[in-house]
Amino acid sequence: MTPSQASFAVGALGLVAFLLLGLVLLRLPGKMAPVSRLLLLGLAVHALGTLLAAGLLAGVTYWHGAALYWLGFNVALFGFSAVYKSVSLRILTELAVQPGGTLPLADVVAAHVRPCFTARTTLLLEAGLTREEGGRFALTANGRRTAARCGRVQRCFGVQRSGLYGDAA
Amino acid sequence: MNFIPSPPIAAGLVAGLVLPALIILLAHGPWRVAAPGRRFVVAAVLMVAGWAVALIALPACPAEDLLASAMILATALLVGFTLWTLVAWGFTVSLLMTLARADGPLVFDEWVRRYTGGKDVGAFAHDRLGLLLKLGLARLEGDQVRITPGRGRPLARVVSLLRGVFGVPA
Numbered sequence: 001m002t003p004s005q006a007s008f009a010v011g012a013l014g015l016v017a018f019l020l021l022g023l024v025l026l027r028l029p030g031k032m033a034p035v036s037r038l039l040l041l042g043l044a045v046h047a048l049g050t051l052l053a054a055g056l057l058a059g060v061t062y063w064h065g066a067a068l069y070w071l072g073f074n075v076a077l078f079g080f081s082a083v084y085k086s087v088s089l090r091i092l093t094e095l096a097v098q099p100g101g102t103l104p105l106a107d108v109v110a111a112h113v114r115p116c117f118t119a120r121t122t123l124l125l126e127a128g129l130t131r132e133e134g135g136r137f138a139l140t141a142n143g144r145r146t147a148a149r150c151g152r153v154q155r156c157f158g159v160q161r162s163g164l165y166g167d168a169a
Numbered sequence: 170m171n172f173i174p175s176p177p178i179a180a181g182l183v184a185g186l187v188l189p190a191l192i193i194l195l196a197h198g199p200w201r202v203a204a205p206g207r208r209f210v211v212a213a214v215l216m217v218a219g220w221a222v223a224l225i226a227l228p229a230c231p232a233e234d235l236l237a238s239a240m241i242l243a244t245a246l247l248v249g250f251t252l253w254t255l256v257a258w259g260f261t262v263s264l265l266m267t268l269a270r271a272d273g274p275l276v277f278d279e280w281v282r283r284y285t286g287g288k289d290v291g292a293f294a295h296d297r298l299g300l301l302l303k304l305g306l307a308r309l310e311g312d313q314v315r316i317t318p319g320r321g322r323p324l325a326r327v328v329s330l331l332r333g334v335f336g337v338p339a
Contacts, residue, residue, distance in 0.1 A: 004233040054170035064233055066201045067240035074247045083331045088300050095307060096325035101316035105294065108314055113294040117281055128201045128267060136274035139225045147269035150262055157256050159197020159205060162263045
């Protein structure tokens with residue numbers, strides 16, 4: 001086995017370890033967001049795998065295994081994020097379990113669309129970026145600073161107005 | 170352990186790092202591509218083309234190096250696309266920016282209206298469904314939404330399976 005093939009093997013083993021540990025970690029109770037858990041686990045598994053490979057396999061290359069590992073990690077994270085957060089996929093799976101596969105549009109709005117707004121506004125409240133007083137929402141000082149930072153990043157990347165109703169896609 | 174990247178792998182790393190710079194370049198001035206989606210696609214095409222030219226210019230490379238380089242490029246595209254969707258279309262960030270643009274505090278429905286450019290939650294539902302309808306995963310029949318048996322149901326099964334694997338509540 002060449003050093004680059006050994007490196008691919010190290011990357012593949014690391015990826016399998018990440019996937020198995022990730023499935024366990026996602027099921028454990030805790031406050032940390034699932035994506036943050038997976039990111040930290042991904043870094044930890046990669047660091048450990050690299051240290052072990054460096055100690056056990058003389059002359060093994062780093063980049064071949066790292067390329068395989070991080071591609072697999074990102075594909076897994078992308079897939080997880082899609083099924084975890086996508087409103088469209090939630091609507092689709094809800095339709096699939098209905099008799100005849102149909103739902104009134106009003107039910108879709110009530111069950112999925114309004115809750116997806118309230119989930120995001122709750123997230124902003126819990127993060128201390130907004131506050132609610134008498135049913136009215138406003139930015140906190142922290143929220144204004146965060147919005148200013150986001151605005152700078154968006155302007156740098158030429159985004160005038162983000163979101164589904166922002167710059168024409 | 171050898172941390173020095175071979176020339177093809179270095180080409181993949183450089184191409185990946187160039188992607189955000191290309192997006193910024195295409196966001197301003199004479200090369201501006203106005204639509205965010207098209208801007209990312211143009212930047213990605215330029216990145217892949219530059220990478221391919223660099224590989225052609227290199228002397229014969231081992232297949233393992235080419236494979237690793239392509240994997241690095243694919244990773245850069247995936248990470249770049251994920252970050253770009255957050256910057257250009259991120260839902261939570263866009264709600265925050267909508268509130269930042271408002272003159273004062275907003276009630277919930279007004280916040281939604283400002284985000285959607287004057288539409289209500291029902292119109293937003295139509296727009297979210299637009300993706301499912303455009304891809305042929307569902308269709309509108311009057312005021313009913315129906316999943317399509319050919320495309321929608323198989324994808325719904327895959328999504329449900331992945332939810333089970335990842336432990337995401339249904």
